[in-house]
Amino acid sequence: MTRRYQAVFTLVVALLATSCSRKTDSAPLPKPTAFGAAIVESSGGKQIAQAGSLLPQPVVVQVNDEQGTAVAGALVEFSAAHGVAFDPPNGLTDSSGQITTNVSLGGMVGRYEIVASTADKSHKKVELKLEEIALGYQQTLGRHLNDLYCERCHNPESTVERVSNFDNLEVKPHPFTEGDTLNKISDADLTAIISHGGPALNKSALMPAWGNTLSKSDIQALISYIRAVSDPPSRSAGPVYAKN
């Protein structure tokens, strides 16, 4: 009698256990054939994308050994806050010691910390942290206005399609990533410079007044974009979403 109860009890417990346990559908990790000592960024950090969307460029990291030479066949795993997706989420480094992943940011506005990790010979975890920037509606609008009106002077980098005017200017404008300077300027002062031109704050007249061309909300959007991309981050760039 008791044996039968026991059997029923274990069956029920077993059923409960299987139904409650979370399904793990991730494929098994590939087996590393080598181990490195350090992991470094090749490209893909500090990118800007709209919240929830794919980063324009993939993230590429490289695993090196103690001498700094690339290690092929090392296992790299990517992780980040909830909502960030990696394609692929892990893999072995190729013959040049690199691994490439496409990253979709989470749905929240702010900065995302992305962690690439690999294990060294003694199975200790070695990590690399990258930061990516997710824009909301207001910052996206700001970016559009920046591309249209500001970037030709404020971005020193030229492309074939868009030659930069930065080098032509006697007084160099601040690139919007220059957080050290721009973070010290208050929103009110930035608004004044944008609407009334450089001379409003005793700065260069080469910065024209945009107050009659851009609306108040346009200028706010521009400032929110400037805050979002500044490096080091501005306090109002929003929270950093990291893996918890």
Next chain:
Amino acid sequence: MKEKLTSLWQKLFGDSVRAFGVVSLIFLASLAIAPAKNFFSEWRHYQHGYLRMVRNRSDANTLQRHFQGGIQQIWLPELGVVDRCTSCHVGLKEPSLEDVSTQPFRTHPVIPHKLDQFGCTVCHRGQGAATTLSEAHNSTLAWEQPILPAKYIESSCGECHRGPLPGTPQLNQGRSLLSREGCVHCHTVKLPDGTTMKADDDPPSLSHIADKTTREWVFAWLKDPQAYASTSTMPNFKLSDDDARDMSAFLIANSTPQAGDTAALSAKATSDPAAGASLYGESFCASCHAVQNAAGNMVGGDVGPELTRVGSKVKPEWLQAWLRNPRAYDAGTAMPHYRLNDGQVATLSGFLLAKADSDFLANVHLAVATPEQITHGKRLVSDYGCASCHEIAGIKKPENFAPELSRIGSKPVTQLVFLPGMQHTLPDYIATKIKQPRAFGSGLKMPQYTFTPAQIDSLTTALLSLNDRSNTLPPSLAVAATHESDYQPAGKAGKLMTDLACFSCHRINGHGGDMAPDLTWEGSSVQRQWLVEFFKNPGTLRPSLIRRMPRFNLTDGEVNELTDYIMTVYQNPAIDRESMPLSGYSQGEVELGRQLYYGKYSCQGCHILDKADKGYIGPTLTHVGSRLTAAWIYQWMKNPQFLRPGTIEPNRAMSDEDARALTAFLISQKGGGKSSATKAARNDAPTQEVAKK
């Protein structure tokens, strides 16, 4: 065992008093379930969590004062919104919670709309009336629509905003892809404003294809269009060798020669790579056509087809006829009719024919087609709906060839077929269907496109915006799109402008491309003599520009025709050309203008006027006095956006005096060495009275 149960029964219900007490207790306990459930509810848990979080902040007092307990609800009957999301998302309206990263307590990012006016589910979808997380966010038996993933959120903007918005690049791109990549050739998309989405591409007619190319090329192209040109927008139909053989057989057999097409071919292609390359460059072919360079980069525009392997495609006699006058073969082409002479046609065709890839057709060997193959090919051509995009003699454009997509964004999930392993949501279905359409079953006709993941997300966003809400919106909420006008210039000049394909690059009265300046008010803007010179020898006005106006080798008669038309018709009513003279300003005014130019307004930041200036953004102003009219310059100084909406020159709200002084200064810039042009321009001024109506 049985004894124990009996004694328990006796203890509880032994006599009536005892039974009454026990039953009352049970009754009381069951009555308490409802309030207890309410007390331990999810939203209450979140509200407690919020208050705990807020307590330690410096702005605790304000936040606590704003806090309202209990179930919160936004009710908007005209939108059908009953949203209780704010019961858990307590901090949505608190801008100071910007630094909070834990949900559901974050503040809402800044958007141009108020929460109380639109609610939450209008943009985010999900079940607004639900009060638990899983019911509100997920698909349930009673409510199908889950929360919309953040990457498609712009689709909700598109429900009301029917035109492009500056803050929604993804939606804008998706909509333009729908018309540019040919989706709407097969799928009907009726827009909520009653119009039908029009295709923006122009697939070539196949009725005379045998004039243009060989059956071998058609075969190879049908098999894999991207192997010929990686930028090709033609999708891959994954045809078998036999099917491609039969379709190419039919298309070639069905082709009729185009009258006058290959007439008068005396020139032979000459092989002079250097001269060819320089003519290709001078004619600015690269403004529209791309060529893959040795490094693998695509160089050039995307208005016309890629030319990397054009020598493997076109027949030499067709190419020469095309270069001589493209409109003879395709009346609607975007390619201008360059007036090239025989020598130029020979040089350019020789240069282009050398762009061949000997490997491309090396393995294509087709036997002469049998009548059965041709018949089979015809059936395939109509089965695959080729005539939806291409004009093909003898085959009618099919109606409703593919499912209509006018309300695809509200398609019930129960009507969808999913692939194993994919998420059962509408956005995932749409994205996967675009990515790999043939995976959903055998015998499906939708071809394989070569979209990037970002393009697939954009297309999905645009399709999700076509839903029930966008079609049943209160008219007061809809923000209309401005549709492309069908403006066509009239008369002889109009024919000439069509022949030169001006509208492929320029925009006039809301019609045309955006590669070159809008010419709607060109007649008010420029001086007649300058325009004549420009047509004969177009220079560039802006430094660092890679796309430029080509020279069309126009005759004097044609130049005069065009110039007269532009000077007469494209006049801005607010500009009186006679109101300001082209010369005769006082030295004082000119000097004041110079000071304003280099000082207060610092125009040298963007414009080049003097050798020492280096501004790369605006047009060069060294000759502006012989190019623009004074009245235009004056108006432009006062408000550039009034004359050309969207121009990036900031409106400086100049006083009349400043604007006049700057006009005086600029109109005196006639470009040192060009005194004859200046003189001509001056003499020209009185004749412009004709231009005024």
